[in-house]
Amino acid sequence: MSTERKRDEIVRYEPATRINHWIVAISFVLLALSGLALFHPALFWLTNLFGGGPWTRILHPFIGLVMVIAFVFLGAKLWHENVMQPRDWQWLRQIKDVVNNREDALPEVGKYNAGQKLLFYAIVLCLIGLLLSGIVIWRAYFAVYFSVEVIRFASLLHAFCAFVLICAIIVHIYAAIWVKGSVKAMTRGTVSYGWAWKHHRLWFREATRAQRK
Amino acid sequence: MALQSLDIIRRSATTLPEPQARGAHAGQVAKLIDVSKCIGCKACQVACMEWNDLRDEIGTCTGHYDNPHDLSDQSWTLMRFAEYENPKGDLEWLIRKDGCMHCADPGCLKACPSPGAIVQYANGIVDFHEENCIGCGYCVTGCPFNVPRISKKDHKAYKCTLCSDRVSVGLEPACVKTCPTGAITFGSKEDMQQHAAERIEDLKSRGFDQAGLYDPAGVGGTHVMYVLQHADQPQLYSGLPENPKISAMVGLWKGISKPLxxxxxxxxxxxxxxxxxxxxxxxxxxxxxxxxxxxxxxxx
Structure with missing residues (x-):
C-alpha cells in the first residue's frame, strides 16, 4: 500500500474504532425508530420497519443490549480524551463564537472540544439510565421482579433518557454536517492537516509529532 | 376479544376521536358485586372458565382458600379470601371477587402503545383486542388495580371482558348468571347503584354502619362495583385500593411528555x-x- 498521500492527512480513527462507532450508530437509529414507534401513536407506523408491533417489542431491547455493549468498548477507548480541562470551560463560555464559526477567537482544542465532551457524558448518562430502566420494563424477562411503582418510574425514566439522547445525537449528527471534513474522519478514518489545525490544534500538534517519530 | 356489534368510543394509541354518533342512551352497564352476600363458592370462577374456554393449571395450596392464588391469562376472575377480626373480636370472612373493574378512565388504555389493542365501548366495557396486542405489558404498568396478565405462551394481555360477547347480544355476564346467592347482579349502572343503595341500607340496619358502594371517582367510576360492609376500609378486602387513580407517573409518561x-x-x-x-x-x-x-x- 502506498504511504504517500495526495494531501497531508492525519489518522483520527483506526478501523476498529470506526466499525465500533458505526455499530453503535446503526443500533441507535434502529432503537430510536422502534422506541418512538412505541412512544407516540403518531409514529406507530414505524413498527412496520421491524415487521409489526410484536416484532418491534421483541427486537428493541435486544438491539439496546447491542448498543450498550458496543458503546462500552467505544467509551473505554475514548473517555480519557474526554476529561474536561480548564480551557474547555472557557470554550463553553464563548459558545457564541462557536456557533458563529469564529473559531480563531476560541481557546485551542485537543482531540475533542467541550461540546463533544459534554455530548460524551450525556451519552454515558443516558445509556446508563436507558439500560437500567430498560431492564426493569423488559416485560418478557425482568419486569416480574420489580414492583409496579418501580416499573412506572422506569418507564418514565426510559422515555426521558431516550429524548435527551435523541436530541443529543441530532446535535452530534448536525455538528458532523456543519463542520465539513468531520464525516470523513469516521468513514475513512482521516482528516486533513488543515482540518486538524483549525478545529483541534493541540491534537494536531500532538498527532503530527507522533507521526514524525 | 373483537366485537363489532358494540360501539367503540375509545381506542388505545389513537389521537383522533372514534365515531361518536351512536351512544348508549339506555345507560351504561355495570356489574354489582355484593361482598356481603358472597359465600365463596367460586361458581363465578367456573362459569368464567366455561364461557371463555379457559383452563388454568392445577395449582398448589398456598395455605389459604384463594385458588388459583392469583389472576392469570387463564383466570380472569378470582375469589380473594381475607380473614378480618373486627373490633368486637369477631372473625369476618371478606370474600372479594377480583377482576377487571372496567374503569371509566382506564389506565391500561391510556398506557397502551398499540392502536386498537384496548378499546372502550359506549356501554362502558373496557376490552382487550388481543390481535392488536404487541405484548409490551404497558397495560399492566398503567392499571391501578393490578389486573391485566401477559400470557407466557403468546405474550398477549388478557383480563375479564365483562363478557362483552354475551352483553352485546343482551345476556348477562357468565359469572352473574351462575351466582347462586345473587351476590353478583348486572344491569344499567343506574339500576345497579339503586340496588346497591337498598343493600347498603339493609346492611346499615344490621350494624354495618360503614357499609357503602365502591365506585371510585379517581378513575371516573367503574363498571364493576362492590357493596362493601366496611366501605371506609376497602384495603381490608385483599388490598382493594382506597383511592385508585392513574398513577401520576403514568399520567406524565403518557400525557405531556409525548408532545413535549x-x-x-x-x-x-x-x-x-x-x-x-x-x-x-x-x-x-x-x-x-x-x-x-x-x-x-x-x-x-
Whole structure:
C-alpha cells in the first residue's frame, strides 16, 4: 500500500474504532425508530420497519443490549480524551463564537472540544439510565421482579433518557454536517492537516509529532 | 376479544376521536358485586372458565382458600379470601371477587402503545383486542388495580371482558348468571347503584354502619362495583385500593411528555437546519492547510 498521500492527512480513527462507532450508530437509529414507534401513536407506523408491533417489542431491547455493549468498548477507548480541562470551560463560555464559526477567537482544542465532551457524558448518562430502566420494563424477562411503582418510574425514566439522547445525537449528527471534513474522519478514518489545525490544534500538534517519530 | 356489534368510543394509541354518533342512551352497564352476600363458592370462577374456554393449571395450596392464588391469562376472575377480626373480636370472612373493574378512565388504555389493542365501548366495557396486542405489558404498568396478565405462551394481555360477547347480544355476564346467592347482579349502572343503595341500607340496619358502594371517582367510576360492609376500609378486602387513580407517573409518561418529547426532537432538528441556512457550514480551506504546513515547518 502506498504511504504517500495526495494531501497531508492525519489518522483520527483506526478501523476498529470506526466499525465500533458505526455499530453503535446503526443500533441507535434502529432503537430510536422502534422506541418512538412505541412512544407516540403518531409514529406507530414505524413498527412496520421491524415487521409489526410484536416484532418491534421483541427486537428493541435486544438491539439496546447491542448498543450498550458496543458503546462500552467505544467509551473505554475514548473517555480519557474526554476529561474536561480548564480551557474547555472557557470554550463553553464563548459558545457564541462557536456557533458563529469564529473559531480563531476560541481557546485551542485537543482531540475533542467541550461540546463533544459534554455530548460524551450525556451519552454515558443516558445509556446508563436507558439500560437500567430498560431492564426493569423488559416485560418478557425482568419486569416480574420489580414492583409496579418501580416499573412506572422506569418507564418514565426510559422515555426521558431516550429524548435527551435523541436530541443529543441530532446535535452530534448536525455538528458532523456543519463542520465539513468531520464525516470523513469516521468513514475513512482521516482528516486533513488543515482540518486538524483549525478545529483541534493541540491534537494536531500532538498527532503530527507522533507521526514524525 | 373483537366485537363489532358494540360501539367503540375509545381506542388505545389513537389521537383522533372514534365515531361518536351512536351512544348508549339506555345507560351504561355495570356489574354489582355484593361482598356481603358472597359465600365463596367460586361458581363465578367456573362459569368464567366455561364461557371463555379457559383452563388454568392445577395449582398448589398456598395455605389459604384463594385458588388459583392469583389472576392469570387463564383466570380472569378470582375469589380473594381475607380473614378480618373486627373490633368486637369477631372473625369476618371478606370474600372479594377480583377482576377487571372496567374503569371509566382506564389506565391500561391510556398506557397502551398499540392502536386498537384496548378499546372502550359506549356501554362502558373496557376490552382487550388481543390481535392488536404487541405484548409490551404497558397495560399492566398503567392499571391501578393490578389486573391485566401477559400470557407466557403468546405474550398477549388478557383480563375479564365483562363478557362483552354475551352483553352485546343482551345476556348477562357468565359469572352473574351462575351466582347462586345473587351476590353478583348486572344491569344499567343506574339500576345497579339503586340496588346497591337498598343493600347498603339493609346492611346499615344490621350494624354495618360503614357499609357503602365502591365506585371510585379517581378513575371516573367503574363498571364493576362492590357493596362493601366496611366501605371506609376497602384495603381490608385483599388490598382493594382506597383511592385508585392513574398513577401520576403514568399520567406524565403518557400525557405531556409525548408532545413535549416530539417537540424537543423537532426543535433540535430545526435549530440545526436553520443554523446551516443562517450561518452556514464551518469549512476548512486552502489557507488552513497552508497555516498547518507552516506551523509544521516551524516546529523542529
Amino acid at each position: 418529547g416530539l417537540l424537543a426532537i423537532i426543535a433540535t432538528a430545526a435549530a440545526g437546519f436553520f443554523h446551516y441556512i443562517g450561518i452556514g457550514p464551518n469549512e476548512t480551506d486552502e489557507q488552513d492547510e497552508e497555516a498547518a504546513r507552516r506551523e509544521l515547518e516551524k516546529t523542529p
